[in-house]
Amino acid sequence: MNFTINETEVLRFIYGECSSAESKAIAEELKKNLALQIYYDRMMETKLELDAIEFEPSEMTVNEVLDFSASHHDSLEHH
């Protein structure tokens, strides 16, 4: 594969937006390019930290969804 592998390409790789051929080329490049490997590790760490941020809906909201489902059980079926 003939394309320049830089930090932007690594970013696409981290977010799963590369083709399989591109991913393979980037994975190979990471093995031999220490600077890029360090960049990849740092960005992955940061992404994982972002992944860990979570919120949850209130119990009332969840219950309202469940109530909707239960109360519309018959009317929605087989439409």
Place this chain on the structure above:
Amino acid sequence: MKITQVSDKDLLQAYLAGDESSLEQLIIKHKRKIFTSIYLVVNDSFVAEDLFQETFIKVIQTIRGGRYKEEDKFIPWVMRIARNMAIDYYRKSRRNVMVNGEDGEEILSRIEIIENNREDQLILNQTQKTVRQLIALLPEEQRTVLILRQYADLSFKEIAEITHVSINTALGRMRYALNNLRKLILEKELHLQ
């Protein structure tokens, strides 16, 4: 049996067979991921609660109506519905309150990390809270791309379209966003897990 041991597909089948508790299990399994994707985009807890409800009402209606065709991809499907609702909300709110700009940045100028206005429902640990606050320090255009990619799960191509910039610009902003966030984290001496 633990919830995590039952596949979404099996839960869906049980729900279709009339087992309402299967829906509850599906929601319990995935509510955080779905709600987070809505909340961080719309930046309003009340709106996020409403959109979460609307998302699942649409899910229920689609499943019950026999129109669900993605048996093995339940969560990506629900996430798409949630994401579209969140983005629609943005577009509507932009029309109402935003001042027009030239490059589309105003579209998402309200995407910012607000102060913790519902601390009781946050489940973040202190490090996560700090990271969330650090995101708010990023320049607006970087913060926008980061939130849309990271939490709304839009592709860089989709982000480029919605913000009216080139895909390379979107990628560049994301790269700067992560680099700057990394620096801010190091300055705060946070220990990444």
